[in-house]
Amino acid sequence: MIEALIFDVFGTVVDWRTGVAREVEAFFADSEHRVDSIAFADSWRAKYQPSMEQIRSGRRGYTVLDVLHRENLDATLAELGLDDAVDNEGRTRLNRAWEKLPPWPDAVSGLEALHGRYLLAPCSNGSIAMMARLARSAGLPWDAIVGADIAHDYKPQAAVYRASAAALGLAPEAVMMVAAHNFDLAAAREAGLKTAFVSRPEEYGDGPVGKPDLAPSDDWEAVVPDFRALARQMGAGG
């Protein structure tokens, strides 16, 4: 019996690309700098997996994603020739773009329906601090925040999924991982969790950072087009 659903967040619950671009655009709107905000978002996000790989591989101790994002922001500004354009205070402000990302249109109503029947929590690589502020901004009805910051390691390491189920007081098989990414679900299943695939074909747009998983790669317990369909399939209205 599934008692809790835990969610990948960037790409699955919220639209990071549009959201980061919007914040970047607003930030530079009154400046002399012409910035391609979508290219900025893609460049920033391209450094995401490599920065976490340092920690997953053990070459670097656990460091919250807020700090990795800031380092990657600094590198992005340098790459785009904007090193002198943004001071420290501005960088701190820009780094908060990740706390203001917009939810996909079905996300909040789907989560609210699921919340009537299940414990809900993000299982993201984002920190507790980042997830708490994002939840306020986007209106996400989480009961708790689990994920990387609980396990002090990054997905798709098995420890993150196992620690997340344990933090909710549940056996892995009583928890369903929801994600738009097959690799995330494969790792969750390997750790003993149930799995649900949600299509998010627009996540990467036409950018260079990645391609969406348009179809499930395996026989996940649920395969749905959005969170409302997930709520219906899980017997939680919607």
Added chain:
Amino acid sequence: MIEALIFDVFGTVVDWRTGVAREVEAFFADSEHRVDSIAFADSWRAKYQPSMEQIRSGRRGYTVLDVLHRENLDATLAELGLDDAVDNEGRTRLNRAWEKLPPWPDAVSGLEALHGRYLLAPCSNGSIAMMARLARSAGLPWDAIVGADIAHDYKPQAAVYRASAAALGLAPEAVMMVAAHNFDLAAAREAGLKTAFVSRPEEYGDGPVGKPDLAPSDDWEAVVPDFRALARQMGAGG
């Protein structure tokens, strides 16, 4: 500038004694056993601090409060001659009494007012699992869950307050600890946090487990009769 308020829970947000007694009474209502449910609650709670002291002292590794509560429940049942009266399934069910405690009458409306302006989280010795379920049952508007389960140690160890502020992405001085217990506030202040004292004179009733702190022992940043007064004092309406 204070950005987050974190709360002691048992005794400060919820009424553990009445709540546990109510669950115990309901549990034994249809049985042949005559149980003094208030004495049961007091006996169970009397084992709370000693069980955590094993972990604070380093004699035992971090063990979630759900497990300590279960061990203390087993000891309580033995003490009261009820060892044969409750099977394993029943003990599991009784142990969940701590997830169903009633909030003090001002708690939910006060938290809702504070939530308009501050990040809110429990900083309890209860686990993430326990706090998540209690929040659903009592309607507590937390943004995150911090406390013992983040730090893998128990209050009043300084690490718990420091790890809680860090998990919210804040310096200790940007976080206010709210409690009905002076020892909790003294430890939080020592760790660098701001402090607020709330009177909860009914916490222990006339039982043997403890006496309420009827007055502040120090010049805490706020001293209030309830959470609504705290919200008003913190500029959050109420």
